[in-house]
Amino acid sequence: MxxxxxxxxxxxxxxxxxxxxxxxxxxxxxSVAEREFVAIIGKSGSGKSTLLHMIGGLDEPTSGExxxxxxxxxxxxxxxxxxxxxxxxxxxxxxxxxVPDLNVYENVVLPIELDGRRIDREFxxxxxxxxxxEEKREALPGTLSGGQQQRVAIARALAxxxxxxxxxxxTSALDPELVGEVLAVMKRLAESGMTMIVVTHEIGFAxxxxxxxxFMDGGHIIEEGAPSEILVAPKEERTKSFLARVL
Numbered sequence: 731m732x733x734x735x736x737x738x739x740x741x742x743x744x745x746x747x748x749x750x751x752x753x754x755x756x757x758x759x760x761s762v763a764e765r766e767f768v769a770i771i772g773k774s775g776s777g778k779s780t781l782l783h784m785i786g787g788l789d790e791p792t793s794g795e796x797x798x799x800x801x802x803x804x805x806x807x808x809x810x811x812x813x814x815x816x817x818x819x820x821x822x823x824x825x826x827x828x829v830p831d832l833n834v835y836e837n838v839v840l841p842i843e844l845d846g847r848r849i850d851r852e853f854x855x856x857x858x859x860x861x862x863x864e865e866k867r868e869a870l871p872g873t874l875s876g877g878q879q880q881r882v883a884i885a886r887a888l889a890x891x892x893x894x895x896x897x898x899x900x901t902s903a904l905d906p907e908l909v910g911e912v913l914a915v916m917k918r919l920a921e922s923g924m925t926m927i928v929v930t931h932e933i934g935f936a937x938x939x940x941x942x943x944x945f946m947d948g949g950h951i952i953e954e955g956a957p958s959e960i961l962v963a964p965k966e967e968r969t970k971s972f973l974a975r976v977l
Contacts, residue, residue: 733764736798737795738758738761738781739794741755742756742757742793743755743789753949754949755784756950757950760781762925766941767940768926769930770946771945772946777948778929785896786896788821790804819895820892820896822880822895822898823883828882829871830872834866834868837882841889857889860888860915861881861885876908877904877908877912880904895926896927897927900912900916917935936957942956942957943960945960
């Protein structure tokens with residue numbers, strides 16, 4: 731895959747838990763092409779979020795390599811990594827991490843201001859339109875629903891024009907009736923051509939929107955391919971067993 735935005739090579743992350751070694755990632759080779767939407771599925775503790783954190787430079791691997799937009803993360807100083815992360819990678823987590831005393835617009839443009847860049851108001855307006863937030867610009871986070879706060883978090887990540895968006899279970903903390911609005915926004919993002927890696931338990935959403943589904947278990951990628959293959963006719967027993975429990 732020549733036009734990749736994200737690539738990992740033999741990525742390992744081991745933790746010591748007492749006398750035991752936990753292999754959160756155990757030799758993961760993974761790549762994502764420009765404009766591709768990849769959904770990562772698997773049970774808790776399978777390594778999904780750890781992989782996402784490695785790609786985003788939030789944690790250091792035990793061994794192996796991570797490349798994002800052609801840059802090798804391991805060669806960067808802490809300061810270089812922080813700047814690279816802010817400019818190239820958009821993060822959306824379960825928690826929204828909004829600044830409570832700033833209104834929606836101020837939260838969205840905050841990373842741009844911290845980076846010392848001029849705010850492109852037309853571009854920001856386009857994001858507000860895409861995420862249906864036009865009427866909430868002046869609102870404080872505390873007055874918003876969970877779904878609205880998550881949309882603001884997505885807008886803030888988009889404002890830096892990242893090369894890749896990383897979503898870690900973005901709907902898992904939401905009430906069921908609010909999940910749909912966030913998934914709809916993510917679908918619009920995918921259709922606009924944003925490169926996205928999404929750790930999710932929303933199997934129906936992955937089937938509908940993802941270009942590729944990756945199933946992880948025990949720190950390994952067990953199986954990957956088109957949603958019609960992995961979610962409908964998986965080859966591996968571990969994939970079949972997982973899907974039988976969640977579908």
